[in-house]
Amino acid sequence: MPFNIDPHSALDGPSVIVAVGSQEAELISAPHSHPRGQLCGSMRGLLSLDVAEGVWIVPAIHAVWLPPNHPHGGRSHGPFHGWSAYVTPDACRDLPGRPCMIRTSALLKEAVLRASTWPVGEWSQRNRNVAAVILDEIRSLPVEPLGLPLPQDPRLMRIAQAIISDPTDERDLEQWAAWAAVSSRTLSRRFVSETGFNFTAWRQRARLMRSLEMLADDVPVQTVALDLGYSTASAFISLFKRSFGETPASYRRYL
Known part of the structure; x- marks a missing residue:
């Protein structure tokens, strides 16, 4: 996205600055960090x-x-219209200290869009009020568990990265353990302690994450289900709805 704001600069400026941008082609951002905290999301x-x-x-x-200063990289999947709100370190003191996913509200989106129109350098009381709304929404909106936590053990990380690359790989726990030269018992125990999920649940989560990417690429729901190894489309739809609160078809309207 062609954002015109440098999050590395103006640390003594407004507590919140917002950039909005669009990208028709895939956007790839190499790993980086910046001294301001960042809330990033998309409108499409x-x-x-x-x-x-x-x-x-x-x-x-x-x-x-x-x-602030948390390394991250990323990419978009297909056309993307998004926004980022950058927050000075001082204003981050009572905001979450670790990365987290939040469900956006209509109030947050409206405040972010309003802030994106501010001329550079303008910082009126009205601007401060809108910035306070953004900060309060970051502070209070519910956290959503849509991340895919990674293990720290190098052997388990190797397995995790292989599954992320190909979530349809059908090898069972024992086969993955042999592939990574780790006992199945250790693999099972450490996956729970290092990710919070047992191996089967983590792999299912990886498949659901991939399904979101496929839906964003306009792959039909039936094809998504079969390509990811679900026995039927209805089995995939049922699991998707339990996980995300909506069917794949209704979820696609946000993409």
């Missing part, structure tokens, strides 16, 4: 972010909060 399209804690998929009804 799908974004994925890579942080140390895992992979975050960001559809248009969600946004990701990144504390």
Whole structure:
């Protein structure tokens, strides 16, 4: 996105600055960090972010909060219209100290769009009021568990990265353990302790994350289900709805 704001600059300026941009082609952002905290989201399209804690998929009804100086990279999936709000370190003191996903509200989106129209250098009391709304929404909106946490053990990380590259790989836990030269017992135990999910649940989550990318590419729901290894489209739709609160068809309208 061709944002015209440098998040590395103006740390002594307004507590919140907002940029909005569009990109027709895929956007790829190399790993980086900046001294301002960042809340990023989209109005149309799908974004994925890579942080140390895992992979975050960001559809248009969600946004990701990144504390100051937190390394991250990302890319869009297809055409993308998005926004970023950058927050000075002082204003981040009572905001989440770790990356998190939040479900956006109509109030947050309206405040962000309003702030994106401010001329550079203008900082009136009205601007401060809108900035306070943005900060309060970051502080209080519910956290959504849409990330894919990554293990720290190098052997488990190797397995996780292979599954992310190909979520349809049908190897079972014992086969993955042999491939990574780790005992199945250790693999099972450490996946839970390092990601919060057992191996089967984590792999299912990886498939759901991939399904969001495929839906953003306009792949038919039936094809998504079969390509990701679900026995039927209805089985995929049922799991998708339990996980995201909506069917794939209704979810697609945000993409």
